[in-house]
Amino acid sequence: MTDFQSLGLSDGLLSAVADNGYDAPTPIQQKAIPLILAGRDLMGLAQTGTGKTAAFGLPLIDRLLAENEKAGPKGTRALILAPTRELVNQIAKNLISFLKHTPLRVASVVGGVSINGQIKRLGKGTDILVATPGRLLDLVDRRAVDLGSASYLVLDEADQMLDLGFIHALRRIAGLVSDDRQTLLFSATMPKQINELARSYLTDPERVEVSPAGKTADKITQSVHFMDRTKKSDFLVEQLQAKPDGISLVFCRTKHGAERLMRKLSQSGIAAGSIHGNKSQNQRDRAIRDLREGRINVLVATDVAARGIDIPGVSHVYNFELPEVAEAYVHRIGRTARAGAEGDAIALCAPEEIGLFRQIEKLIGIEIDVAGGEIPPMSAAAGRAKRGGGNRGGKPGGKKPFHKQSSSGDNDNKSQARRPRRRRQGGRRDAA
Numbered sequence: 001m002t003d004f005q006s007l008g009l010s011d012g013l014l015s016a017v018a019d020n021g022y023d024a025p026t027p028i029q030q031k032a033i034p035l036i037l038a039g040r041d042l043m044g045l046a047q048t049g050t051g052k053t054a055a056f057g058l059p060l061i062d063r064l065l066a067e068n069e070k071a072g073p074k075g076t077r078a079l080i081l082a083p084t085r086e087l088v089n090q091i092a093k094n095l096i097s098f099l100k101h102t103p104l105r106v107a108s109v110v111g112g113v114s115i116n117g118q119i120k121r122l123g124k125g126t127d128i129l130v131a132t133p134g135r136l137l138d139l140v141d142r143r144a145v146d147l148g149s150a151s152y153l154v155l156d157e158a159d160q161m162l163d164l165g166f167i168h169a170l171r172r173i174a175g176l177v178s179d180d181r182q183t184l185l186f187s188a189t190m191p192k193q194i195n196e197l198a199r200s201y202l203t204d205p206e207r208v209e210v211s212p213a214g215k216t217a218d219k220i221t222q223s224v225h226f227m228d229r230t231k232k233s234d235f236l237v238e239q240l241q242a243k244p245d246g247i248s249l250v251f252c253r254t255k256h257g258a259e260r261l262m263r264k265l266s267q268s269g270i271a272a273g274s275i276h277g278n279k280s281q282n283q284r285d286r287a288i289r290d291l292r293e294g295r296i297n298v299l300v301a302t303d304v305a306a307r308g309i310d311i312p313g314v315s316h317v318y319n320f321e322l323p324e325v326a327e328a329y330v331h332r333i334g335r336t337a338r339a340g341a342e343g344d345a346i347a348l349c350a351p352e353e354i355g356l357f358r359q360i361e362k363l364i365g366i367e368i369d370v371a372g373g374e375i376p377p378m379s380a381a382a383g384r385a386k387r388g389g390g391n392r393g394g395k396p397g398g399k400k401p402f403h404k405q406s407s408s409g410d411n412d413n414k415s416q417a418r419r420p421r422r423r424r425q426g427g428r429r430d431a432a
């Protein structure tokens, strides 16, 4: 078995690794750490929960220590970009845990909090700056930060940054960082645009892949229950009540849907919280802390709010509504079974979601076990497909879809039903 000692990290870093309780490097760490220490640009294709942060953080810190330089006023020696505030805070926290016995400093900047404190903090310069692209550019425009001396650039969850419309921000930021830099790009999926981004910003990169794009972690047991959408919330209440010791994440598509579902769960006596774009940063942080510290055991979330956050011990991920984009399913269920643990991913699929369900199965390359209900015919999704929804050629007509057969007694999804199928989030900063 490869151990951390054989990867070339300095002794100081090895003791930080031991302090963190890491016994052996994860596969992405085994592959990426020696390459980054050797100064190579890297394109890492890795799912969430694979130990990515330490994979780039440890060698980056080692290189900064070896250089023994100091950042000038407003300067930073390394810049890490991530799509969401939660992910930025989590990366910074992880890095700080490795820096305990070193003189290096980390600063983080995110939107949604006062900019003045950040301006003051950056004035002294920092060794590592972790930022969301939007807030970073606000700070650049106010001349509060100088990126010209940064000789390391890390783009984390690059696919999500593109989904959020950060492409122009990334191009601008990359132009401000020193040309003579080491660039590391991590992404859970590798769509064409990411390859293009890598070609423009990486020099002769090494490609490191820990599991094929779109493949879900082996340790996650996946199942699906087919049911009418009006039955979903009662079903979820039963499931959650049957597992009082579990820690569950429940994914909804919309902020309002997530909030309504959280209230319904709370009314049913389940200790639940929610995170989505309508919550302030403090409220989001508190909800995540409540889950980590056991004050709640269910968190209802939208995709962007939950992306990248690391909550140890999530035992169940519920796809209360299937995501519009199949890749998001992989990100969602990657919230469980992290760092070697096991987990359950349970999808609730209504007849009108069958096209989305088939796309997910196609992406992950496996048939998900049917744990309840009957697989609706693809024709159930035909009405949706005609309005622009995706299915794989379901024939119109045939059996009447069951969402038309029953009256809608539960309004969890009403706003969803009226929503156009594909909501682009492009252009929004730190959205949803």
Ligand code: AMP
Pocket: 021, 022, 023, 024, 025, 026, 029, 047, 048, 049, 050, 051, 052, 053, 054, 310, 312, 338, 339
């Ligand atoms: P990440 O993919 O960076 O978000 O990491 C996911 C989780 O795995 C975090 O809680 C890390 O602290 C943890 N982790 C990272 N590397 C290791 C390791 N080598 N051994 C045990 N846990 C780790």
